[in-house]
Amino acid sequence: MIYILDAGKPLIIDFSMLQVPVNNIEFKQKFSTNEQCLQFLTELRNKYRPFLCLNCEGKKAYKAYIVRNHNFECSGCHRQESILSGTIFQKSRIPLKSWLEAIWRITEQPILRKAINAYQLQKKYHIRSYKTAWVWQNNIRRIMIHPELDRFSGTVVSDRREIIVPGIRKNDTQKESNVLITVVLEITGNKAKKIRIGIMNDRSRDTMHNFSRNCVIYGHSISDYHVGKPLESVIIDLNKWIKKFPPKSYSLRRLQPYFDEYAFRYNNQNERDRGRLFDKLLKNAVQTEPVTYRDIIKN
Numbered sequence: 001m002i003y004i005l006d007a008g009k010p011l012i013i014d015f016s017m018l019q020v021p022v023n024n025i026e027f028k029q030k031f032s033t034n035e036q037c038l039q040f041l042t043e044l045r046n047k048y049r050p051f052l053c054l055n056c057e058g059k060k061a062y063k064a065y066i067v068r069n070h071n072f073e074c075s076g077c078h079r080q081e082s083i084l085s086g087t088i089f090q091k092s093r094i095p096l097k098s099w100l101e102a103i104w105r106i107t108e109q110p111i112l113r114k115a116i117n118a119y120q121l122q123k124k125y126h127i128r129s130y131k132t133a134w135v136w137q138n139n140i141r142r143i144m145i146h147p148e149l150d151r152f153s154g155t156v157v158s159d160r161r162e163i164i165v166p167g168i169r170k171n172d173t174q175k176e177s178n179v180l181i182t183v184v185l186e187i188t189g190n191k192a193k194k195i196r197i198g199i200m201n202d203r204s205r206d207t208m209h210n211f212s213r214n215c216v217i218y219g220h221s222i223s224d225y226h227v228g229k230p231l232e233s234v235i236i237d238l239n240k241w242i243k244k245f246p247p248k249s250y251s252l253r254r255l256q257p258y259f260d261e262y263a264f265r266y267n268n269q270n271e272r273d274r275g276r277l278f279d280k281l282l283k284n285a286v287q288t289e290p291v292t293y294r295d296i297i298k299n
Ligand SMILES: [Zn+2]
Pocket: 053, 054, 055, 056, 057, 058, 074, 075, 076, 077, 078, 079
């Protein structure tokens, strides 16, 4: 694969490149080749993660000659860095075109009645091994919630619940298991506008509070608003989703990205602008490091 992208030109954000598609026709026009995808991601990375040289802290860079490795080159010390480094796409063997298409498909409406599925990814994008598709699924889920960028403000409440998740085993005979979760809700009126769900390893209030604190902007307090009704309605919807799209995972430890996907879909269920949703996912994508199979298994 060879990419040549305006080599030798200084990095100036081309905002016209950054216009996101609003429908399938525009999507296909804009992202029909890997080169087009790379151009777009280069501009997007410039916008959300401006170049900063790790060697000399220089902020100016040029696009270097790009053969196999598509690089930025620092104008001070000439150190080169991959355009995709530090993004979810870094070192991925999945073509960028498939990546962007899979992300675009997440924005299809109604967003809450879908879930990403490794087997379907494997089939649709002709991926040889299920393992590769499964790691890809995990990485796509990682861009749905960015722990630093997606923090709440306003009226925020939290509480714990036990839910039953099929497929999670604590031993060989057990086919389902109770999972203890903390749900953090940003409340508007009498409804949860946004949620985050965290798997709890123990029942201590400290564990719950630590998770809740990490869901709000720094220093923001968590209200003592009565959490009852908004939380119950979230749990009812979550149980329906779990029944329809069971996680197909046997390990409790690997379930967190599954709940992050649900939270993302819940939080964006009323967003009808596919372009805006796509932009939101890609903004996280250029600011999220990928995980490998080994990273996932280890955790
Ligand atoms: Zn430098």
